[in-house]
Amino acid sequence: MKSETRDKYRDEGSADEVKNHVSPAVIKRLPRYYRYLRELLQNDILRISSGELSKLMHVTASQIRQDLNCFGGFGQQGYGYNVKYLYGKIGEILGVTQNFNAVIIGSGNLGSALASSPIFERRGVKLTALFDNSPNVIGKNIAGYIVKSMDELEEYCKTNTVNIAVLTIPKTVVREMADRLADIGIKGLWNFASTEIDLSHKGAVVQNVHMGDSLMTLCYELTK
Amino acid sequence: MKSETRDKYRDEGSADEVKNHVSPAVIKRLPRYYRYLRELLQNDILRISSGELSKLMHVTASQIRQDLNCFGGFGQQGYGYNVKYLYGKIGEILGVTQNFNAVIIGSGNLGSALASSPIFERRGVKLTALFDNSPNVIGKNIAGYIVKSMDELEEYCKTNTVNIAVLTIPKTVVREMADRLADIGIKGLWNFASTEIDLSHKGAVVQNVHMGDSLMTLCYELTK
Helix, strand or coil: CHHHHHHCCCCCCCHHHHHHHCCHHHHHHHHHHHHHHHHHHHCCCCEECHHHHHHHHCCCHHHHHHHHHHHCCECCCCCCEEHHHHHHHHHHHCCHHHCCEEEEECCCHHHHHHHHCCCCHHHCCEEEEEEECCCCCCCCEECCEECEEHHHHHHHHHHCCCCEEEECCCHHHHHHHHHHHHHHCCCEEEECCCCCCCCHHHCCEEEECCHHHHHHHHHHHHHC | CHHHHHHCCCCCCCHHHHHHHCCHHHHHHHHHHHHHHHHHHHCCCCEECHHHHHHHHCCCHHHHHHHHHHHCCECCCCCCEEHHHHHHHHHHHCCHHHCCEEEEECCCHHHHHHHHCCCCHHHCCEEEEEEECCCCCCCCEECCEECEEHHHHHHHHHHCCCCEEEECCCHHHHHHHHHHHHHHCCCEEEECCCCCCCCHHHCCEEEECCHHHHHHHHHHHHHC
């Protein structure tokens, strides 16, 4: 009976209501579900059972049920999850529908790679400008953006809504820049400078990316 | 008494012996410890208590003790961890001392960014070559490497030890390339093509990097 109750269609609440029921641990796992659900949609798969999703994602079916059942959108037992609904719901929870605007600070190779990739668009984020402080780079056309001077940063952020700044600048200058951005009022920083930045005292949130961590995990797996 | 016993200096075993005692969950967290320990060393901090490390890393002290106590290298109660010893030990477990060789497949912006960064060197990995299939890129000097043609890949891997291939090529071609690399005998793939590749059936391990996941987590935090 328990399983039947759990698998019955539930009327979903608003994103905010659902959000209150989702633990931080689950939130951390949601982007991965979001990616898999997108691939399913791209392949016109509209329903999937926890068992099938489990095989695909190499996660136990019970973990999947635990993670996803608070979102609603799943049919009666045996019908599986409604992929489109779940994709939309998770996107909503994760802020995909918020139309955030982002700028890239540092238009070197990594900044250029990000600007040229669908990474923002796919998550509902609009990249609006690229900045750099090198005279060799300012004015250059990268992925359709004319790189602006760092000197224009304050003015630009005053006249345009900027929610997220992507930091692709050297580690040595990143703290100073992060402070400057928080002082301008930018609330979200996506930091690629491979150092941990915490701006909670300035009311900004930071995601610190450490690409090297996965290289180390790979090396570990190679030694096994 | 329990805590005293736990904090007493223990003779460490070999990396292999220690490795057998470390759970996969802890292994996943080790690269982060490794980064923090390196920063401590760079600042000439040679001893640190679990309490201090806890504040620095925003992890509970009890989590830190649980994670690190199997490595040994900590002094009597109150003396804290021996930073250098622990850094070396974790590096050993993670394969930093294995002198792995890596090549980059795809010498666009992201490949160039990685080649120019200290990301490999810091983890004991030696980048030995860059490859691309575009005539505009082949022969170019990127970060001191003359980009080779993809046609030379098999020959290069036959005459040079290559442990890791870094995939910075488009998603549409990455599966085919991953198969080709596994067939050549490369055992480790570091995949940036934002799709999940599994080559366990060919005896290769893959780390799939999904940079967009942290952008989504950032968006989520911005909506809170």
